[in-house]
Amino acid sequence: MLLSISWRNIWRNKVRSMVIILSVAMGIFAGVLATAFFKGMADQRIQKVINTEISYIQIHKAGFEETNDITDYIPNAAELLKSINNIDGVAGVSKRIVIQSMAASAETASGVLISGINPEQEKSVTSISNKIVDGAYFKGIKRNPAVIGKKLAEKLNLRIRSKFVITVQDLQNNITSGAFRVAGIYSTDNNMFDEANVFVRYSDLQKLTNFPVGGAHEIAINISNKEELPAITQAVKKVAGDKMSVKIWKELRPEMNYLTEAMDLYMYIFIVIILLALLFGIINTMLMVVMERTKEIGMLMAIGMNKAKIFSMIVLESVMLSLTGGIVGIVIGAITSKYGETHPIDLSAWAQGYQQLGYDAFVYTQLDPSMLVDITLLVILTGVIAAIYPAYKALRNDPADALRIE
Amino acid sequence: MNVIEIKGLTKIYKTSEVIVKAVNGIDINFEEGEFTAIVGPSGSGKTTFLNMLGGLDKPTSGKVIISGIDVWKLSSRQLIDFRMNNIGFVFQSYNLIPVLTAGENVEFIMHLQGKPKKEREKRTKDLLEAVGIGNRINARPSKLSGGQQQRVAVARALASKPEFILADEPTANLDSKATNSLLELMSQMNKKYNTTFIFATHDQRVMDKAHRIVTIEDGKILSDEYFERD
Structure with missing residues (x-):
């Protein structure tokens, strides 16, 4: 029932909820697409190095x-x-x-x-x-x-x-x-x-x-x-x-492996920055939600809803709000990235600079499903963090005072 | 048999400039099955008294003993559970959960109590039929009239099978037809379930139905009278 209440509560103010859902969706969409783009770019670079320069495995005399x-x-x-x-x-x-x-x-x-x-x-x-x-x-x-x-x-x-x-x-x-x-x-x-x-x-x-x-x-x-x-x-x-030294591409060109690892790290930092920016928007929305419903929360406390359940209700609302936007962003981002796997992004206008560094002028995006799982978890975490302060404010309400509000 | 025993109940509000004794040393008992109205002018301390009785507002001093339990000695967690299982609330402005249907509003408190789904559903149906709006079980509060919403609130208050129901100005927002109908309903519930009802009111129609009228003024009991009603 708590899930149902939380979900319905989100839609009490449709415009406000849609604004925050769309903000999260846009942010996550940008994050997913950027992740797929840079991963594709790095993978293309690595594949190119493997295909044209080093191959997958090399044998030398030790x-x-x-x-x-x-x-x-x-x-x-x-x-x-x-x-x-x-x-x-x-x-x-x-x-x-x-x-x-x-x-x-x-x-x-x-x-x-x-x-x-x-x-x-x-x-x-x-x-x-x-x-x-x-x-x-x-x-x-x-x-x-x-x-x-x-x-x-x-x-x-x-x-x-x-x-x-x-x-x-x-x-x-x-x-x-x-x-x-x-x-x-x-x-x-x-x-x-x-x-x-x-x-x-x-x-x-x-x-x-x-x-x-x-x-x-x-x-x-x-x-x-x-x-x-x-x-x-x-x-x-x-x-x-x-007596022979057998090495794979990662050992032959360690910098290529670092490139993947560094790219993954940058992407996580990028996503976290997006979510941090969104976090304040969600906190603001949840604070408004809690303040508007002070009397209702007081009533819930009066009739016997304990603090843990009220806290859970507010956290659930925040998570659902974030996750709805997150899922929309992930789905649109994933579809766009999937499209980009067969339809490259044209960077030929800046090709000379890229090629100097060994990158392609046409970048095929590369969607990493494990990254999507991580992004989903980060969105949930953002929802939980965003709810903590508003929920704390809600729990500080005195039911008798809250019920006096007209 | 006394359901509620109140001894020396006092509530003092202190501000930087003044000290207000909202409730000033009230001693009173309520018996099982009573239909009592606490009356008095605005600011007389009715609501504060009712809130302390209902475990919502902590008294400055004094005791509220319900079924042998000193309510204000309970921890805040125990107090919430105590309210859930022993006290029903009916508020002036209905205070239903707007996103839940009438049925879900009644069921909600039983859900908090951890009652099984079948039992919840049956009791919800029975209660809403008993309060005369069984056909509006799936309607949200916004689709119900004030009188219907207050009936849902009464059904919700009864749902947890409480020792007593506290109703703070329950008829203040209702027209006379809805008021009469609601009072008739609460009177029936009082007889049918032998539930104790305590109202804070200054509505003469409520007083006309009450078996006992306790008048409070300046935080003290001015009079305590019993009446024979049909």
Whole structure:
């Protein structure tokens, strides 16, 4: 009966209740949409880094990541690659020779990370092949073709078929150089990556550096379902053995993981700020409710409604008021966010700034159901907190005095 | 048998400038089944007396003993429960819960008492029929006339099966037809359930029905008379 009374009490002053319900709904809608937007943005960034730069899992010889020593390679990379390919859920595997080097054009030079890849294998792991904006992915050049980033091409003033020289240290610690021609120019949304990464064929780099055939510094693994990452990682570790370092994307690029965690934290802070602003509106409404009903509350006390029940009635009213607005906001926010999962928000007007940081100009929202549960709980908490002072005021009423009010 | 024993009941209001003795050492007893009117001019202390009797207003001194319990020695929590189970209230301005129907208003107090749903529903129906508005069980107070609302208030006061009912100016807002009808009803309820009714009033029609009239002036009992009625 208390629930029923509280619910009906809300609608005694429809306009006032609707104003507060709409305020809460608007606030929560904004919160849900902003959460989905920023989560989508962060997830897109992470997915992009996984797809174009690092893949889900990488294997190195233990210690290579610290030293980048060319001699710290995986000797049996080719066999390992085959074994990993047989693991359920693995969508693609690619082995790479990875060397810090200098790329020089006729005009200038730049430090780059050169990756010797098997172009077909690499397609199954990263999406560089889909990011070609000029030329073709290892096509059109027979000898020593290279795929370089747009930013590097601009820096070194290179065009398709332009020749440039790569200088590296070979396996015997000798400095050696090779001439490559630009077959394709790629552009990801990360200018820093585009400026620093050059892709050449595995065989060309292997010959240039006297690298043992079948060996590699890095094995990159792509998976078909990211939910299976922990299980596949375990299986890969088992196949790779103790001497190899197997790391997932979160370990390879910890800042990406921090990005998700920081984004979640910011979102909670954002929602809490919205709710704090709404809190005062709800307190104000509940104070008006209590003051208008002083006589009625006095009567309830007189006929035997105890303080706990009166307190509960006021808290319930406040929670119902907040929750009604909250649910409306969550539903509209969820529908809008769901729509945004297939219809991206166009930020192309500010694309240059975003792309500099590696973010997409088109953001697909990402609705997190667990966040909706948290928001619902926070709205309930707001309702409870908003009711405490008004309920305290109500309980301080003396029934005899309250009943004298005309 | 005395239902209520009052000894030396006093209420003093103090402000920075004056001290007002609203009720000044009243000693009086009420027996089971009485139909009593407390009368007196405005400001004579009727309502204050009734509020102290009903456990709403704490006396400055004196005792209110109801069925052997010294009411003002109870804790505030015990007092609320005591009021719920022993005292029925009928107020001048009806004071029904506007968002509840007539039936729900009557049922509400039994809900507070923790009575089972079936019992609540049956008693609500019986009481509303007894007060003559069984057909308005689903009407909200705003859809009822003043007289009908006061009948609901009487049914609500009776719902908890109290020892006695305190009615503060119950007819003040009613026209004469509704007043007569309500008084007739309360008189019937008094006879039917042997419930003690104590009114604070200055309505002659109420006094004409009362079996006992206690006149208060300046916080003291001026007279205490008994009458034979039909």
